Each structure stands twice: as structure tokens, then as C-alpha cells.
Amino acid sequence: xxxxxxxxxSRSASPILLEGLRTLEYRGYDSAGIYVPDTGVVKSVGxxxxxxxxxxxxxxxxxxxxxxxxxxxxxxTLENAHPHTDEAETIWLVHNGIIENYQELKTxxxxxxxxxYGDTDTEVLAKLIAxxxxxxIVGAVQAALTQVRGAYGIAVMxxxxxxxxxxxxxxSPLVVGLSAHGNFVASDTSALLAHTKDMVxxxxxxxxxxxKDEYLVTDIVGNEVAKQIETIDWSVEAVKKDGFDHxxxxxxxxxxxxxxxxxxxxxxxxxxxxxxxxxxxxxATLRNLSHIQLVGCGSAYFAGSVYRYMxxxxxxxxxxxxxxxxxxxxxxxxxxxxxLIAISQSxxxxxxxxxxREAKRLNMLTLGxxxxxxxxxxxxxxxxxYNHAGPEIAVASTKAFISQLTIGVLLTLLxxxxxxxxxxxxxxxxxxxxxxxxxxxxxxxxxxxxxANIGKRYANYRDxxxxxxxxxxxxxxxxxxxxxEVAYTHSEGYAGGELKHGPIAMLDEVFPVIALAPQDDxxxxxxSNIAEVKARQAPVLALVSEGxxxxxxxxxxxIELPNVHPLVQPIVSTVxxxxxxxxxxIEKGYxxxxxxxxxxxxxxx
Numbered sequence: 001x002x003x004x005x006x007x008x009x010s011r012s013a014s015p016i017l018l019e020g021l022r023t024l025e026y027r028g029y030d031s032a033g034i035y036v037p038d039t040g041v042v043k044s045v046g047x048x049x050x051x052x053x054x055x056x057x058x059x060x061x062x063x064x065x066x067x068x069x070x071x072x073x074x075x076x077t078l079e080n081a082h083p084h085t086d087e088a089e090t091i092w093l094v095h096n097g098i099i100e101n102y103q104e105l106k107t108x109x110x111x112x113x114x115x116x117y118g119d120t121d122t123e124v125l126a127k128l129i130a131x132x133x134x135x136x137i138v139g140a141v142q143a144a145l146t147q148v149r150g151a152y153g154i155a156v157m158x159x160x161x162x163x164x165x166x167x168x169x170x171x172s173p174l175v176v177g178l179s180a181h182g183n184f185v186a187s188d189t190s191a192l193l194a195h196t197k198d199m200v201x202x203x204x205x206x207x208x209x210x211x212k213d214e215y216l217v218t219d220i221v222g223n224e225v226a227k228q229i230e231t232i233d234w235s236v237e238a239v240k241k242d243g244f245d246h247x248x249x250x251x252x253x254x255x256x257x258x259x260x261x262x263x264x265x266x267x268x269x270x271x272x273x274x275x276x277x278x279x280x281x282x283x284a285t286l287r288n289l290s291h292i293q294l295v296g297c298g299s300a301y302f303a304g305s306v307y308r309y310m311x312x313x314x315x316x317x318x319x320x321x322x323x324x325x326x327x328x329x330x331x332x333x334x335x336x337x338x339x340l341i342a343i344s345q346s347x348x349x350x351x352x353x354x355x356x357r358e359a360k361r362l363n364m365l366t367l368g369x370x371x372x373x374x375x376x377x378x379x380x381x382x383x384x385x386y387n388h389a390g391p392e393i394a395v396a397s398t399k400a401f402i403s404q405l406t407i408g409v410l411l412t413l414l415x416x417x418x419x420x421x422x423x424x425x426x427x428x429x430x431x432x433x434x435x436x437x438x439x440x441x442x443x444x445x446x447x448x449x450x451x452a453n454i455g456k457r458y459a460n461y462r463d464x465x466x467x468x469x470x471x472x473x474x475x476x477x478x479x480x481x482x483x484x485e486v487a488y489t490h491s492e493g494y495a496g497g498e499l500k501h502g503p504i505a506m507l508d509e510v511f512p513v514i515a516l517a518p519q520d521d522x523x524x525x526x527x528s529n530i531a532e533v534k535a536r537q538a539p540v541l542a543l544v545s546e547g548x549x550x551x552x553x554x555x556x557x558x559i560e561l562p563n564v565h566p567l568v569q570p571i572v573s574t575v576x577x578x579x580x581x582x583x584x585x586i587e588k589g590y591x592x593x594x595x596x597x598x599x600x601x602x603x604x605x
Contacts, residue, residue: 027248166210190391292319344375468515518573540554
């Protein structure tokens, strides 16, 4: 959730830390703070823009730590903002995660005469480290962390050892960046791209001691751990807006390029097959599976719900989808031929990661679909597929979701051809539809002006229902989620047939329905659902296939979509829903990149 960055090097630290915070702000923007040894700590409530003018511009310090917060324990106040310190202001700490036993530790420290000024678990950790400190920051952090239960990604400094930053992780991501002018720790590689592409990823239970010209990775008790330096291929330009008003619009408009990157090298047109190098050595196992379990959270869960329909219809492979936050706690009964596919944009989603660990405990094959190379889920699964969607900065997932759906089609094609349920001829049709998809999506994006006008009209409604059937039922849920996230409109997604089982009671002339009605094998059922809605005087916006006159005659507004293979149609239908949410949010005057109370990567449980 929160964003942290630390630096030790030869350049002025404050500008580097502020630059990193601006990049990390999508991880949280309730408050922010920075500590450098010479001018001390500065904090503010709200976004980084509130912090920046308060930071002294005459600092000469070449080390420091900084933080942007998504509040968990304690309200977003100045007292609860990071960095936190001890009473002597010797230890300084920034933290991403939750210390579960902080009340127990606080009681212990309180009994030792330690005073507290805020409500956060992080303040307790800072003062716990201080209680262990005897002029050795590394030893103090080690001693403190042996007493901690919970999740953390931390960066720690001592005012008496200003040339050292200590980092540690357990359940929350932490990466080390290595540059020519110094070294970094951060919760996200995006904060470091302006300085380096050479990264070292920490695993749970590891610490790092960072100095200007060196770094050392150990376990919590000090045993050295050998690590490999990884070079990432994202660029700093990829995380800039490129002239767009918002990252969300930039990322929606990148959909054609994202599809090209997701498909590159993965299609075998003449054979009507897909080739996924990351799982190539698992194909024989996948061919003989008896069941697939899909897990994800938020939009990734909806992507998994689409996978389920695809797998069951096109591969004859029984599948189930669970929220990561539920699968990890329920009793699961896999057989020897079960596999789990975990879907996560960040590759750090805490509940999804815990589900993977549960599946591994049950001896299941685990596969990941992630966007971030080197992420924890990418490392902990047995095999997987990268999205190659590039960095996604807006909190609401758009291009990563589109890429996840595309991976779903590739997996379906691979499994179907391997299991003999998709013929070579149909495989070639699917491949052709995928190859044309970038241009297909561009034709949808070219309608953004008309979708903007629809958005202006629908921005006046307080509520909305999205409905679809089969492959489009999860897309209805996704459309509703986006409208909630960026426009704060109460919206719900339903399978079309479920409206009669309660939700239709809500409909009237000010309760619109967005209906997904392409001409597929449930088209007639959707037309009936639309007629039922109109009988209750509810406004209807329908997404229809090009040239559809029957639905157009029934509804108030339409968005026409190109006809594509049924497996690919959900991808095409998603893009206008993302645009609609964007334009409604803009019309209502909201910051669609940074919805209130939300953060990009949910790394706490």
C-alpha cells in the first residue's frame, strides 16, 4: 500500500527522495514525510504537493528516507505520518505493512517508560528499534524484528550513522536499486527508474544494509544471502503522462500497444496455437489436469471469472474462481491433478500471495499471471506468464486488466489445442482475431468523444446496474467496479438473469442499466433482459455489435462494437466501460488517478 524510498549516495538526497515519492504516490496519498540527517524531518497531510514546499532547499545531506502513506492504523494526521522516530530522535523509520502485535509491544514499551504521540503501529516499531539500539543500527533492527509479528517493508536510519540505510521485508515488497551515484531501497521499482534499472529483490525474512558504494543482504539473524542483480526493461518515460491529463486515460489509450506486447512471440498462426515460454515445461502437466482453481482480488478476480468461462467452454476443464481473500481461509480439497492460477497486476497482492502459499502447502501446481517482473508472486509460483503491459500508475486497473484477459485467451488456446477441444481451424480463427485486436481496439478508442458525451449525461445518476451473461457477466462486474472506484457512483454488476431475483425492484427512471449485449449465443436472452428493464422505465445504455438495430430500437443510448471471435469479445467490450467510468469521474470533478481511500497495490491483508 504505502510507498517508501531510501537513498545513500553522493548527490543531494532531498530532491531524489521527493522525485521518488511523486512516482510512488499511487500507493497512498493520505500523508507524506521525509527525513534527511542535516535538516531533519518534514511531514504533511495529503498528497506530495503539500509536502514539497515545506522541504528545505538548502540541505546538503546525501542520505535519507521518505514515505507516502495509505492509512491503516491511525487516521491520516500529521502525528501519524511517517517517518516515525523515538523520543531522542535518533531512530527514523518508514514502514509499509501492518505490525499485528503492536499493541502487545506498545504495552511492553509503555511499561518501560516509553511515551507515544500517535496511534500507529509504525511508531511502536520505531521505538522498539530504539530500545534495542546501542550505536549499531543493523543490530538494533535485527533484535527488534525478532519480536515482531505481521507484515513489513521498512527503511531505517540512525542520526548517528547517517551513511547507512537498513531495509527489511516480510510480506511487503522491498527492492534494492544500484546506481553509479549511490544505492536505494524502495517499495516499487518505478521510484528508481530515473536512476537505475539494476535491481535486487528481497525475499521475505531478508534484510539489506545499504551504503553509498555497497550493499549486503542477510537474513534477520545476520547470515549473508547471495542475490542476483536483475535488469528491468521498463523506462522512466513509461511512467510519465505523455501529454494526457491523467494516467488513467493514458493507460486506456495504450490498450492496442499493450495487446501487441502481450501477444508478441506467443502466437503460432499456421498451427492455430499459442506458445507461452514461461509455462512451456509445464504443458504436459497442464494437458492432464482435472481441475483449475483461479484466484485474484478486485479486477484480477473478474479476469479470473472470465478465465473460468473460457476454460470450461473451450477446454472441458472444470474450473473455479475464488477471491484471494476467501480462498486462503476456506478448507480446500484439491486432487493430485489440480492447479492454481493466481492473477495479480502488481505481483504483490497479499491475499493472492497467501492463497499461493496455501496451494503449495496442498502440493498443487501454482502458476502466476503478473505484470511486474521480479515480483513476489512471480518468484513464488512454479511457473507463469508475464503481461508485459508496462507500468500501470492509475489506481484503477485498465490496461493490465485488458492484458490479463488476453492472457486468458492465450491460455485457453494453449489448453484447448493440447487437450484436443479446439481444432486447428478454430485455433487459427482465434489467432487471427487476436492478431487483429490492436486495430480492433483502436476503432473503439476512436469513439471516445461520443462516449465522453454519454458520460456527461450519465454523470447525473446516483446509481447504476451493469448486466451481462456468460463471458460478459464478469465484464459487467468490472464495469461496475470502475464506476465505483473513479466516479463514486453506487453501481453493481449482475448476470442478466439475476435481475429478476431482486435487483429489478430498484429500477426506475433515475436508475440506469448498462447492458452488455453483443451478438453471441446469449444475445436473445439479453434482449429479453433489456426489455424487462425498459418496462420499468429505467434508462439503458447498451453495448452492441455493429449494425444491431433490434437493441438500438429498445434503448436510450448505444455504443457499437466490432464483431470478433467470442473469446476475444470481452476484451473489446471492456474498453468502452473503462472510458465511460473515466468520463463520468471527470465530469463529476474527481481525481480519477487517485480515488479516495484506495491504493494501487494491496500489500496488507
